[in-house]
Amino acid sequence: MRGDGVVLVTGGAGFIGSNLVARLVTDPGVRQITVVDDCSTGCTALLGSDLAHVDFRLGTVLDSALLDDAVGGSDVIVHLAAVPSVPRSVADPLRSHEANATGTLYVLEAARRAGGPMVIAASSSSVYGAQPIIPKREDSRPMPLSPYAVTKLAAEAYLGAYHSCFDLPVLPLRFFNVYGPRQCAGHPYAAVVPTFLDAAMRGRPLVVHGDGSQTRDLTHVDTVCDVIMDALHRRVVSLWPVNLALGTRTSLLELIDLIGGLLGRRPDTVHVDPRPGDVPHSQADPSRLLALFPETRPKPLRAGLADTLAWHRAQQIGPEGNAALQPPAVTTALGAVR
Ligand SMILES: NC(=O)c1ccc[n+]([C@@H]2O[C@H](COP(=O)([O-])OP(=O)(O)OC[C@H]3O[C@@H](n4cnc5c(N)ncnc54)[C@H](O)[C@@H]3O)[C@@H](O)[C@H]2O)c1
Known part of the structure; x- marks a missing residue:
């Protein structure tokens, strides 16, 4: 891995985050792992014995001071923290917007203040919404149908904007239906x-x-973690969102x-x-994913x-x-x- 091997995972006590932390813990190129999670949908029990190997910070990504401290010296931020639910966003759109869209902006600002670590962030296939094209291509028009989808579209657009305006290395990944242990x-x-x-x-x-x-x-969480690990090792950057599913x-x-x-x-x-x-x-069109990550195997x-x-x-x-x-x-x- 390039840099000093210091990684921050937001949402690291969740389903995908805890699987990723398990991979980071055993990676010889990774020296330090920090997790920021408010445990609103995740829990430290999911981290199991890996908890002993991470610097765990209980708190929200909406807390700038906590983020600045956690980002400190990171080479890469993997930003997974979100209220990850369509129905919950329908029940409470403001809360979803704050956690997912504003929360991403807080993470990008913290990255900018810290001198520009790479930011890999989770977006979602829900941004396609009513878009009828199958398979879903990243350059087809997003037609979000829920507040959750709008928050994810805003988040990935902010990543692109921070890349364009501040030269921040970013990678917005559109996850589809991820499944697996935890x-x-x-x-x-x-x-x-x-x-x-x-x-x-x-x-x-x-x-x-x-x-x-x-x-x-359906995408196994191991495949998602394979791509994220490959991205952070090879520092794969994309201004545009990338589907993370194999079609x-x-x-x-x-x-x-x-x-x-x-x-x-x-x-x-x-x-x-x-x-x-x-x-x-x-169903994803995986062409862009496979162009950037040719080794990806479902x-x-x-x-x-x-x-x-x-x-x-x-x-x-x-x-x-x-x-x-x-x-x-x-x-x-x-x-x-x-
Ligand atoms: N699982 C899927 O199929 C899927 C599909 C598309 C996108 N995603 C995205 O992937 C990411 C991870 O999802 P997941 O399935 O692991 O969900 P999850 O609920 O298991 O993980 C999300 C984590 O973020 C934490 N969190 C929520 N709000 C926070 C805040 N304000 N500050 C700090 N931590 C906060 C939660 O406590 C939880 O641990 C999310 O961004 C989600 O929107 C997931």
């Missing part, structure tokens, strides 16, 4: 993979909105079949009304679901799972684009 079920807005796995393991029916033919570009298409019915195959029995399903505003298909879905299932099994110590790993009620709805 993604918790058991809260009202949990994502589709943990919710289905958890229900299937408990013998409960899986609730499917609509007929289940809607497709998602796969999995329907909810196919997902249920795969889960059934892993468990040895097909789970029962209950079909309920489609959710208003649900996007029928979400983790096959079956293998990815198997290791996710193993993690859920390890957490299931009681009828409702491991309470220590249940973050406060937040996040997404079944099958939502994230």
